[in-house]
Amino acid sequence: MNSNTIYLDNSATTKPLPEVMQTFLQVNELYYANPASIHEAGVEANALLMRAREQIANIVRTEAKDVIFTAGGTESNNFAIFGTAQANVHKGKHIITTKIEHPSVLEAVKILAQQGFEVDYLSVNEAGVISLDELRSKVRKDTILVSIMHVNNEMGAIQPIQDAAKIIHEQSRAIFHVDAVQSFGKIPVQFNDQNGPDLITISGHKIHALKGSGALIFRKKLTIAPYIVGGGQEFGLRSGTVAVPQAVALAKASRIAVEAMAEKTLQYEKWYKDLHLFLRNFGSNIHLLSSEAGAAHIISFSVKELKGEILINALQKHGIIVSTSSACSSKQTTTSHVVEALNIAPSFKKGVLRLSFGAQTIDAHIEQFKTIFSDIMCDLKGENK
């Protein structure tokens, strides 16, 4: 990519930070051995791996042995869902999730539904937030799994995880899984005994670590079946030679993100408010999908009677990279399931744009976006006349 590119698509993926890349390269050169090998080189690699585990465990407040490295958010979500369902099927076959989850949750529960599990999908309000009352009414004695994302990837809504956890744990023995791929490193993500989740998914490439790295993190030992089986790595829960360099890079990126969180949050909030005001100037031509109660690093809006692709291309001509609602669904011509769940006016369904900030975003990027976007809107209006 051109170095002048203004990359505002950090929720799709991020560029690894130079110091994270450095770590990755170093580990590859010096500690390339298989951490399962019992010779010294293996032992050293394993020590590094354990330290990476510990660092991530500290951030989310659990123990090192409860951090299971995976190949990313998708695998972690699949592991959480299939693993829980398989190991707890004797307790019940009821699963609860929401209508706005990432496809790696929705597609997994769909498979389970085909296998005879019963799935309830919670609705969301205009701000993309679930209703605790609805959750309360749906949790049953035979509910074995509840999977609710923390921050929505398409429009940034934050779900009331702690409150949901209380309800779930009071009313059932269900395992509560939280897809924290979009929140980890941006807003606090932590276990909190009975008042929090049991399982948390994180992904490396959303926080300036490497693609193909992630973790499923446990509050404590749970009944869950491994999903990928073989050599019995990761305490028997995830087989396959562990990619130590990626794991160490993930820990490093996590630490950097958490240390910078307060400062970044202020920045993101400033840009969010700024853009919010800016977009409001377009009056009824623009509908904001994101609400101010949502995560500050994602701002999602829609331009009336327009296709998102047109805007993306126009911005791109000026070196600005944004996306339609999500990378996974951006090639599909149908409306995203999240946009459908938000229940917005049909005229706004096609023109959704998402801006997402990251560690490398600066003030000038936001200013440049505003300038170019205004020009584009002017041009488009001209054409419409």
Added chain:
Amino acid sequence: MTTIYLDHAATTPMLKEVLVEMTAAMETVYGNASSIHTAGREARKALDEARAILAKQLGATANDIILTSGGTEADNMAIFGVAYARKHEGKHIITTEIEHHAVLHACEKLERQGFKVTYLPVDETGRVAVSAVEKALTADTILVTVMYGNNEVGTLQPIEEIGELLKHHPATFHTDAVQAFGLEKIEVEKLQVDLLSASSHKIGGPKGIGLLYAKAGTKMDSLIYGGSQEKKRRAGTENIPAAVGFAKAAQLMAEAQPKTRKAYEQYKAILIEEFTQAGIEFTVNGNEEHMLPHVFNVTLPGTDVESFLVNLDMAGVFVSSGSACTAGSIDPSHVLVAMYGKDSAALRSSIRFSFGQGLNEELVRDAGKRTVNIVKRLT
């Protein structure tokens, strides 16, 4: 003291050129390949190129290459994928006793779900008989999975012959070529396999990426569900830098193949020479005629693998007892058990040397001498 890494079958260091290409990819094509903007398109292009290179190594087309997180995932995907997609046609699976645990444990899990699995025995050289596969086949057989080359002793299996046999049977044919990919010339059409697993970290590529070759039309469910990446066969944001690195490693290994083969044969000869000259007792495990070039498994009677490995480790010789995979424990190798029976003394006194980049004859000879010293001390 220089340490000598002779555990390349467990994992390899990344090749320099691979590191360089991967780093460049991380810096320049960091977009999400599924995004429609330029950043995404550039990423997609890099991914397509990597896939084409990988396909070429197998004589396959790019469409038939599914990128996974490694060999284990590829094996799991092949086995669960075929079993679930074809369970209405039959529930019988054929494999061997010497497969990697990524295959064996997947099969065992299927057994618990009502599938029937035949584990074929091997001879003393670690080779399965084609006639045994033939005998085990039933109308109910939906999958035959036999590894290409064994990771512990290096024996190659008669994949092409099994492929020929299965031409007249509807069972899907999978081979775990994790140890062979990059080291052996593999042509999927010649082998007549439907599915083939490979892994990057065994050939100087990055860890955390592998592939499953799946012949067009092979009936198979997915393992990882979510976004529509990998033509809906394997979800998860595409790992482009790793794919680029994997492709580079595969290409370099293919180019170097004749040279490496010669070098590794020489390494084996050197070790044998050192052992012979020192007058220590040893036998080489595996099949003389059908062997992976980089694996050299020997039994050194009178040694005990645990203390032997500790001593080798202290002497800076990094080898293994066979499989690195069983997370730290030295259980008797299931491969040696299959070859020699569970009471054989060889189970307690065999070690694996495995070769890769960065070695030379002097280093190997040095390792041989250090090994000899320890053997003399211990026996």
